[in-house]
Amino acid sequence: MSKHTAAVDPAATPVAELVETTGHAGSEWLSRYSSSLMGVFGAPQRVLVRGAGCLVWDADGKEYLDLLGGIAVNALGHAHPFVTSVISSQLATLGHVSNFFTSPTQVALAEKLLELAQAPAGSKVFFSNSGTEANEAAFKLARRNTGTGDTRRTKIIALEGAFHGRTMGALALTAKEAYRTPFEPLPGGVVHIPFGDVEALKAAVDETVAAVFLEPIQGEAGVRPLPPGYLKAARELTARTGALLILDEVQTGIGRTGKWLASEDAGIMPDAVTLAKGLGGGFPIGALLTFGEQTSSLLSAGQHGTTFGGNPVATAAALATLHALESQHVLANVAAVGEHLRSALAAIPGVTEVRGEGLLIGFDLDADVAPGVVQAGLDAGFIVNSPGPRTIRLAPPLILTTAQADTFLAAFPAILQTAKDAS
Template identity: 65%
Template sequence: MSELIAGVTQSLDQGEWTRRYTGALMNTFGPPQRVLVRGEGCYVWDADGNRYLDLLAGIAVNSLGHAHPTLTGAISAQLGTLGHVSNFFASPVQITLAERLTELTCAGPRPEAARVFLTNSGTEAMEAAVKLARRHGGADRPRILALEGAFHGRSMGALALTHKPAYREPFEPLPGGVEHLPFGDLRALEEAFAAPGQVAALVLEPIQGEAGVRPLPAGYLAAARELTTAHGALLILDEVQTGMGRTGTWMAHHHPQVGGGIVPDAVAVAKGLGGGFPVGALITLTEAAATLFQPGQHGTTFGGNPVAAAAALATIHVIERDDLLTQVTSTGEHLRTAVAGSDHPLVAGVRGAGLLIAVELAEPVAAAAAQAALRAGFIVNPVAPDALRLAPPYVLTTEQADSFVAALPQILNEARQ
């Protein structure tokens, strides 16, 4: 098998691989910035042998970095034992993962009613959340509320929740009933619940990732929980990007200043859950949400398969064993402080939590800065015209973070030119 992989990753240069890419794949992402062939820890290498410090981690996915031995060992061992069985059957790793997720999703004791629907991705978790809201609302509660700036996925239901017109307009008409409220505006939220027509659910990201790493204002989630409870609506949190330790706690809403101890009805997770292996989940924490789906009303072929469950359990194990939540907190604070103190005129500020960070720029040169960073050996993401997103592996060291901070002034100088 190693010979097969070696044959696929034969020694071709970037130009040849890019030519083959454009002749074989749909043009949904544009030409690849680089063709990557290997990874180890926080570094990846391209087809020309250049090394990059991966400060994006596959968009907040590779929480343990690349080729982590515990993760690769767990996947290999499970695949060599039992790979796929369909959901006509269960497996011990599937059941154990569901139990762990109900424990980790709550800031306090695990609710007895908590249940899990396992998926392959964050989009699928959010699609399940949309259907959950519809099951709860029915004809009597037709409205689902989301926020301006929201990104919840690209399937039709999740896309209806997503706000960005460029994502939505090519595929309209989308499923109806979704209203987007001004970001962080409590008065607008209160007015939405007071308006005619019952609300089935309110869907929120504690920190909007694709909108530029924008945290909800302090107290907003607590007020959202009060309103949804008072009006019989579900509160659904999209923690696909922020969950599983990305912000220094298992869930972003666990931070006292963010969630204030609330218990949402449902939480969607994915990305960092499998450390790079595709897996997601919709976790319901209240009886009102956990009992909505009945046999035959929703399903998935691959969701909860033994290999994905083993990958997720291994990722959780390493985060706990190596105390990576503490490392995420300390390294994230170090990186944010260092970038904010870089004293470059283009650095307007830093926002985020843990290792989900946006470098705010004084000019809309993020795309040029990301390309300059790539040339310098760093992978970052121009998440907005005036913001660079950093979402590195949890195993990032302060020395690695400092190498980026040291290079940042020159990167920004190039971007300005």
């Protein structure tokens, strides 16, 4: 193994003094899990105990190629040595200071994100702990865009199929009824319009709209990219009416599509962007970027906050992740391996459509067997995800190699057949 994939024995780490990670079967851990943790996620598929690069191992010693990356989180894979050393060093120096103070890593990360986003003068950053918290901040930002005079901006537009998180504001933006219904009434004023329909967007956006929330690629809906020209049309409409254009790049940002932001090629400047997932390379952190002085001043002192957001360890982790992505030219790898995967998947019998950019890939099957494919994949040593009954999602570490991708491509026909035989 290279220095970037060297495995660490969990029994030889200080964690072993607190948790005995070896000598216990996965079934024992799962039994203890069901007795002690809320069942909001259902039963875990496996008990994972260590990782290295794109590989992880479970409590029973089985090895897996991680093609989900913690749902697009582990941008540099598992246990990346540089990120690990930076986190350890920062934690040993200064771990938490609260929002009464700042730290060099917080300031440096904000500056770096604004640089990567090519943000204009007056742009700002708010740090959170997750994507849903970043979207909550963006929701509040939108609520501050109230307009003046007799016409008040009270509506927020989102798309059918949207997923923006599970806290109450983010959930109001999320379209899936199964997520929404148990918690109604949700914060009001959100209108969901048909996905990718420019005419529906034109009809919905007027002077009463405070903001339009869009994902450049809808991940939870099966990796659905917005059609060409949609973001440009949204920018023109929102600029004309005074609404904010807020892009949720929690899943698509930080190199996931082979670009720092998936929206780069649209040739537009939104009013705000939300980030999380891959930003910390596995360490929890989110961010709201606001572009320009007018948008950046909508939230004033005391109108939003967080205890842990932007703490020195999280921001150090993000700085280390961005440095590694740049210095190791990882975005070029994302583009090349992603294209290879999409092309090869499209040629496999039983795959009816392949979508996505870079290493955010969704592909449809010719039968409702996607959950079975997930299980058969695990049995064969691959971690994938099924956002729908016929759809498989891949969001592996951005360091995935072509050779690793080829092991999955070679195994997939048999995995699919196993799922069909079991259905």
